[in-house]
Amino acid sequence: MNRAAYLSNPLVFEATTKAILRGRRGAETTPLGDILPDSARRWLARLRLLEGVPFAHLIPDSELLPPESIRFFYLDREWTDALVQGALSVGTVNSLDRQHLQGLHARIRDEVDTEERKVRMVGADAPGAAAAETVTGFLLRSRLVSGWPALHVRGYRQEIGPDDGKVDENDPRRLRLLRLERLAPAVLLCLFDGVPQIVHLEEPRQGIQFGVDLVTNADGVTTGARVPLRDVLTSTRLDKMNPVPAGGTFVNVPFRQGAPGVIDLQTLTQRIAAQPATHVNNFGGAGVQSAELAMEMLQFPFRQVFGDPAKGTQPGGVVLEFVDLFKPKIKIAVVRQWEQGAPA
Amino acid sequence: MPNPGTFTLHSNAVPPLPAGSYVTHLTQTISAPGASPEQETSHFEVTAPRFALTPDQILSTFPPNQAEGAFSARLPHIVLKRRTLPWERELDGKNARSTLPREIPWLALVVLADSECQFKSGKPIAECVTPGVVLEGRNDVVVGNAIVVTDRVVTQVFPTKAELSLLAHVRNVDLSDTELALGDDDGWLAVVMANRLPQPGVRYRACLISIEGQYEVLPDTVVPEDRDAMMFAAKTVYENEARQADSIAYTHASKTGARSLTVADGWSTKKAAAAAASSGDSQSAQARLFTGPILGTMHAVDMAIIDPVATLYTFPVLAHWQFTCTGAGDFQSLVQNLDVGMTGTLPRELPPVQAGQKPHPPPSRDPPVVVDTGHIALEHVSRNGDPGTVWYRGPLVPRPTRRDQPDAQGLLPLLHASDQARRVGPDGRENLSLAAAFEIGRLLALAEPSVVAALLNWRKEMLEQDRRAELLDAEPSLGKLGTDDFMGGYARRAGHEQIVKLGSDEAKRLGRVRPRVDEGRPIEGIDNIDLTELLAVGLGVSTELVRDLIQPGVTRVELPQANVAEQVQSFDRLVATAGKEFASLRNAAQGEVTAIVTNALEAKTGPVKGTAAFDRMFKPEGRR
Numbered sequence: 003m004n005r006a007a008y009l010s011n012p013l014v015f016e017a018t019t020k021a022i023l024r025g026r027r028g029a030e031t032t033p034l035g036d037i038l039p040d041s042a043r044r045w046l047a048r049l050r051l052l053e054g055v056p057f058a059h060l061i062p063d064s065e066l067l068p069p070e071s072i073r074f075f076y077l078d079r080e081w082t083d084a085l086v087q088g089a090l091s092v093g094t095v096n097s098l099d100r101q102h103l104q105g106l107h108a109r110i111r112d113e114v115d116t117e118e119r120k121v122r123m124v125g126a127d128a129p130g131a132a133a134a135e136t137v138t139g140f141l142l143r144s145r146l147v148s149g150w151p152a153l154h155v156r157g158y159r160q161e162i163g164p165d166d167g168k169v170d171e172n173d174p175r176r177l178r179l180l181r182l183e184r185l186a187p188a189v190l191l192c193l194f195d196g197v198p199q200i201v202h203l204e205e206p207r208q209g210i211q212f213g214v215d216l217v218t219n220a221d222g223v224t225t226g227a228r229v230p231l232r233d234v235l236t237s238t239r240l241d242k243m244n245p246v247p248a249g250g251t252f253v254n255v256p257f258r259q260g261a262p263g264v265i266d267l268q269t270l271t272q273r274i275a276a277q278p279a280t281h282v283n284n285f286g287g288a289g290v291q292s293a294e295l296a297m298e299m300l301q302f303p304f305r306q307v308f309g310d311p312a313k314g315t316q317p318g319g320v321v322l323e324f325v326d327l328f329k330p331k332i333k334i335a336v337v338r339q340w341e342q343g344a345p346a
Numbered sequence: 347m348p349n350p351g352t353f354t355l356h357s358n359a360v361p362p363l364p365a366g367s368y369v370t371h372l373t374q375t376i377s378a379p380g381a382s383p384e385q386e387t388s389h390f391e392v393t394a395p396r397f398a399l400t401p402d403q404i405l406s407t408f409p410p411n412q413a414e415g416a417f418s419a420r421l422p423h424i425v426l427k428r429r430t431l432p433w434e435r436e437l438d439g440k441n442a443r444s445t446l447p448r449e450i451p452w453l454a455l456v457v458l459a460d461s462e463c464q465f466k467s468g469k470p471i472a473e474c475v476t477p478g479v480v481l482e483g484r485n486d487v488v489v490g491n492a493i494v495v496t497d498r499v500v501t502q503v504f505p506t507k508a509e510l511s512l513l514a515h516v517r518n519v520d521l522s523d524t525e526l527a528l529g530d531d532d533g534w535l536a537v538v539m540a541n542r543l544p545q546p547g548v549r550y551r552a553c554l555i556s557i558e559g560q561y562e563v564l565p566d567t568v569v570p571e572d573r574d575a576m577m578f579a580a581k582t583v584y585e586n587e588a589r590q591a592d593s594i595a596y597t598h599a600s601k602t603g604a605r606s607l608t609v610a611d612g613w614s615t616k617k618a619a620a621a622a623a624s625s626g627d628s629q630s631a632q633a634r635l636f637t638g639p640i641l642g643t644m645h646a647v648d649m650a651i652i653d654p655v656a657t658l659y660t661f662p663v664l665a666h667w668q669f670t671c672t673g674a675g676d677f678q679s680l681v682q683n684l685d686v687g688m689t690g691t692l693p694r695e696l697p698p699v700q701a702g703q704k705p706h707p708p709p710s711r712d713p714p715v716v717v718d719t720g721h722i723a724l725e726h727v728s729r730n731g732d733p734g735t736v737w738y739r740g741p742l743v744p745r746p747t748r749r750d751q752p753d754a755q756g757l758l759p760l761l762h763a764s765d766q767a768r769r770v771g772p773d774g775r776e777n778l779s780l781a782a783a784f785e786i787g788r789l790l791a792l793a794e795p796s797v798v799a800a801l802l803n804w805r806k807e808m809l810e811q812d813r814r815a816e817l818l819d820a821e822p823s824l825g826k827l828g829t830d831d832f833m834g835g836y837a838r839r840a841g842h843e844q845i846v847k848l849g850s851d852e853a854k855r856l857g858r859v860r861p862r863v864d865e866g867r868p869i870e871g872i873d874n875i876d877l878t879e880l881l882a883v884g885l886g887v888s889t890e891l892v893r894d895l896i897q898p899g900v901t902r903v904e905l906p907q908a909n910v911a912e913q914v915q916s917f918d919r920l921v922a923t924a925g926k927e928f929a930s931l932r933n934a935a936q937g938e939v940t941a942i943v944t945n946a947l948e949a950k951t952g953p954v955k956g957t958a959a960f961d962r963m964f965k966p967e968g969r970r
Binding site for chain 1: 681
């Protein structure tokens with residue numbers, strides 16, 4: 003059939019205008035997830051999580067993310083909605099298309115809201131179909147990102163007890179991660195599904211590691227290394243004991259001459275054995291055995307906790323409108339008083 | 347089994363029998379006279395890896411293979427699944443029982459920088475040990491990997507005899523703790539640690555070597571560094587090394603701040619020597635001349651070329667991996683020194699300059715203008731070409747924002763062009779945040795043809811479907827169809843119903859009704875001929891006459907009145923008057939023709955006015 007003739011038929015034209023309304027009504031009853039085609043829905047959800055957005059549009063000035071810094075943020079939903087609208091505008095050719103899309107837009111947005119939680123599915127972590135929450139997150143620009151590739155990031159909506167306490171992996175207070183990705187070798191972007199009160203940044207736990215604590219001077223230059231001592235009977239660190247045993251809780255790590263990084267283990271074990279509180283002489287005869295040395299040099303993953311328990315920030319924060327910024331905050335009467343010589 | 351979340355450490359797990367061939371002799375003594383029972387001899391073999399380790403024996407390595415990271419505070423280690431593996435062989439490599447204590451492992455993990463060893467892969471096992479060393483007993487493979495190192499490296503880097511047993515231990519972990527067990531089957535693991543902390547900026551190869559038969563090569567004692575801090579001030583190390591001409595400048599790379607030097611650097615001894623000589627420090631020049639050739643990635647280079655006078659040792663490598671140590675500092679110090687803030691926070695102030703320190707360099711530009719909402723003022727050239735600043739705010743904002751909500755009709759504002767999102771800020775400057783977002787979204791979508799196609803198709807199909815549904819709704823007879831009709835003959839019945847319905851009604855519902863009679867086509871010879879000519883032919887007069895007659899605007903001569911009542915009495919008289927009569931008749935005829943032609947051309951129907959006489963004369967009938 004001649005398509006132009008078909009479309010110009012008044013009956014068809016009338017049906018088209020009605021169809022736009024019908025499409026909108028239909029979308030209202032269609033379950034979320036069935037409105038957009040799968041590929042487009044997934045793509046839009048990833049776009050929502052800023053995938054592919056040039057970095058200069060996230061951070062417009064390098065001063066806003068200096069080296070060795072972490073910047074927390076709220077995700078501006080208005081901005082990401084405009085992003086999606088831009089993507090949707092690609093297929094619209096005439097005003098009929100636009101009207102059709104306009105009718106569907108509210109439902110499409112709801113659908114992408116649901117979908118964006120499915121972009122990153124970890125294990126059996128089932129995403130809820132609840133309404134879109136505030137999305138927050140942080141950008142971390144540091145050597146931490148390049149040096150510790152599998153950094154653990156966790157956000158909690160409430161305080162979860164002591165900072166070095168054990169937290170269950172499926173703790174209900176834990177926020178879902180919507181995105182955790184390295185944008186550059188040293189820049190990490192993280193998006194939370196909600197507003198965290200506490201954020202944990204944890205050293206990757208690739209098995210158990212052995213090592214030393216580096217000692218740095220004021221300029222950040224490494225000047226040496228030391229080992230925090232443990233009691234091999236209880237595996238408690240001596241500096242965490244109460245009372246702290248006399249005789250030092252750390253030993254400096256000796257090195258071999260002319261061989262960078264090579265530890266003089268014999269001297270090190272003598273130094274460890276010199277502290278009786280470690281109880282290394284209680285097993286396998288005097289001196290340090292290999293298991294005892296391993297115990298002393300065990301390094302547990304370090305956990306950095308971000309949060310402000312003192313302030314107890316209000317959940318959701320305070321909305322500040324751009325328009326309010328430039329409003330005069332001083333009454334004209336006050337200014338007049340200044341003119342009359344009142345102190346400013 | 348240890349409790350969840352805990353593990354137990356053991357110093358070693360020595361199997362009762364080391365690897366080797368064994369013979370059991372079974373003798374039986376029977377006191378009965380004449381009985382001499384046969385002696386039973388059976389052979390068995392206790393096997394253990396010797397030159398190669400199957401990958402499934404390795405549970406994990408730290409740092410991971412090919413990893414790049416700040417590992418400078420961590421000792422590399424390898425975790426083996428078989429807990430007895432490091433103690434399964436005797437150290438001397440002889441068949442006879444060794445006198446060396448069994449607690450000393452035969453495996454050691456050495457971490458070597460690029461220039462410190464020559465790595466050989468796929469060599470016959472005879473070449474995998476130092477020439478002269480004989481390993482008795484059965485070998486597990488025919489070819490293996492090996493490293494060739496100088497005696498200097500062995501003395502400086504390899505563990506001492508006493509350290510060897512400190513570097514291997516056994517760990518018993520809870521199997522349900524995936525972080526620790528990593529998929530092991532029994533929870534018993536052997537761990538072999540290295541004795542070297544990787545230095546920043548250096549690429550390392552970690553090798554799990556067998557010291558079987560070469561235990562005596564290992565150093566007995568080491569010279570401790572006089573200051574514990576020495577090894578970490580890279581600059582000091584270098585100078586210190588350079589003073590000691592016989593030391594090896596392993597950490598050269600850390601001074602340049604790059605990875606290991608390249609091969610080209612390693613071989614450019616002349617340059618290095620010249621540079622050193624020009625520095626005036628003859629002692630350090632000597633050192634550089636000596637150490638220059640051994641720097642760089644030279645795994646394929648024979649150590650004998652690098653260090654001609656050194657004694658070379660070859661050790662079999664059972665497992666090896668490479669990693670690069672980048673950056674200094676450990677996790678804790680880095681994370682605690684982070685500059686923390688919400689987006690829009692400017693960098694913290696530089697620390698005040700201490701006396702004797704260099705002042706901070708002056709800032710190269712003014713700090714950006716950032717307001718409390720996260721908007722930043724950016725340089726902008728307007729469409730008119732006027733320079734100025736505009737406000738911009740990315741998606742990352744320091745405060746929560748409001749979001750448009752659907753109105754009462756469920757409609758949500760939708761932008762169709764980026765210019766719709768240009769806003770003017772309260773201070774009169776434009777705010778391009780959302781317009782930029784819209785444009786990025788549009789460009790990103792355009793960059794993916796599959797997305798564009800999916801969106802286009804989806805909306806077209808959806809609209810078409812709804813339109814069909816609307817058309818069907820407009821046709822009430824289709825409403826009569828039941829659900830059963832969908833199964834059988836739905837289409838046929840629908841078509842039938844339609845035809846019946848359309849037949850009884852002028853089918854107006856489907857579109858414009860076709861007229862009963864079609865407009866004709868032009869007929870050749872009728873519709874396209876010159877009417878004047880046709881008349882001229884038909885009337886037998888010249889075309890010019892007809893044309894002249896029907897010429898519009900020509901005034902006709904008033905017709906003379908012929909006296910028809912006058913009787914013709916005589917031929918003479920007739921002849922005398924004929925001229926006048928004939929002229930009168932001719933004029934009358936001419937007037938009629940003119941009228942007829944004019945009427946014909948004007949396509950008037952019905953009798954022509956004033957032609958009654960002619961009508962009577964010809965009695966024209968059925969004229970159209």
